[in-house]
Amino acid sequence: MTQGEQCADLELLFLIADVSLGSSWYTASATSPVRCGELQSPAVTALTDLLQGHPASESLGCASPWCVEELGAVMASDTLVQELKARIRELEEELSTVQSKHESHRNKIEKMSAEVVDSNPYSRLMALKRMGIVEDYEKIRSFTVAVVGVGGVGSVTAEMLTRCGIGKLLLFDYDKVELANMNRLFFQPHQAGLSKVEAAEHTLRNINPDVQFEVHNYNITTIENFQHFMDRISKGGLKEGEPVDLVLSCVDNFEARMAINTACNELGQIWMESGVSENAVSGHIQLIKPGETACFACAPPLVVAANIDEKTLKRAGVCAASLPTTMGVVAGILVQNVLKYLLNFGTVSFYLGYNAMQDYFPTMSMKPNPSCSDRYCVQRQEEFKLKEAAKPKPEIVVKEETPVVHEENEWGIELVSEVSEEELKEASGPVPDLPEGITVAYTIPVTKPTSGATVEDSDQSLEELMAQMKNM
Ligand SMILES: [Zn+2]
Secondary structure, three states: OOHHHHHHHHHHHHHHHHHHOOOOHHHHHHOOOOOOOOOOOOOHHHHHHHHOOOHHHHOOOOOOOOOHHHHHHHHOOHHHHHHHHHHHHHHHHHHHHHHHHHOOOOOOOOOOOOOOOOOOOOHHHHHHHHOOOOOOHHHHHHOEEEEEOOOOOHHHHHHHHHHHOOOEEEEEOOOEOOHHHOOOOOOOHHHOOOEHHHHHHHHHHHHOOOOEEEEEOOOOOOHHHHHHHHHHHHHEOOOOOEOOOEEEEOOOOHHHHHHHHHHHHHHOOOEEEEEEOOOOOEEEEEEEOEOOEOOOOOOOOHHHHOOOOHHHHOOOOOOOOOOHHHHHHHHHHHHHHHHHHHHOOOOOOOEEEEEOOOOEOOEEOOOOOOOOOOHHHHHHHHHHHHHHHHOOOOOOOOOOOOOOOOOOOOOOOOOOOOOOHHHHHHHOOOOOOOOOOOOOOOOOOOOOOOOOOOOOOOOOOHHHHHHHHHHO
16 A cells, blocks of 8 residues: 555545544545545544554555445444544644633723723723823823843833733844743743744733734844844834834843944934843843933943954853843833833933842933944934024923812811911011022021110129129
């Protein structure tokens, strides 16, 4: 029997199995000859293995794919039918579990609602408006963020943005998920071997099907990919052709950071940098506005400044340490600042460090270097200066303070000053000479002479006065 014939025969066996389960395969196939490869039952592939070498399949010697007599003979083999039935049931169960795992548990939501019901995934986020923190939370759906590097920080960052309901996420990474990544958050052991971007997209789509995803499984530092990367951050917004709103660097090497820096300086794209130290106990985030704040090349780390190939720095057998805690903290402060920047609330940090040993969070901001090695950075600095000079001088608007009025004051209670303005003026003593902006809370009252008869000063000493009294 040739391999093709054997395959056709095995497919007949699957037909029998389907028949015994009441499938319509039998009727469909009985009217037309069956050839190898035509049948597409989900059980076919798996059952091929099971039937290899089975005595019943050996007994099928017929070269004709549809031989009723032989079918009958095999049908008579009860044990085989029972075995097949059981195996099919098993496979179907397995299939439905896998499908339910991969299928999204909810449909897309057209409009974010603030309705407080258990089924609304956005109720807690929309409550930020009611609490007076964010003016228009739903605006988050109009933003696109690119995350470069989907490792310990990037994957958690992407998850937080997905859960917050960001409009679109672009993910860039060329690594595969490894079991060595399991000390961090997000990825799971069963994803080992998959590309990080694909595994991440799968998980994230399941968490929030409202978010649009675009993933790129490549290294952005190669010339060809760099061009594509530039193209996607400048055109891959929610509306194709528009730039993304923010680029987040979550990479673990200087070469990739420099590539992001170069791209963002050229495009004038605002981005945020993040990093965790090799010893896993410190990290930082940094907001970079080309031309306005220092770029990554303005004050380069020694490795970059000295043009050292960082690959040569990696000592053989010594691997960088990492902690899920530090990476989680850095991802948290990164996304916190992304939300503040996009939704316009609070103060966005230009640089925020995290020292885990002392629980110290230093902040600072850095002006760009006029002699930066990146020519686009210098160009953006010139543009920024011109833009600033063209701006009208801001007028100092004195805000009138609105008096505090209690909404509910059914007793009509009022606060009245116990002393009049005049009394207050009269009671005030001399005001010390104070620098501008400092006022006194109170002054020492001017001492008034006490009432009653007073004696004139005389030059006599105390002894002389006592002698006079004795003589009286
Ligand atoms: Zn620069």
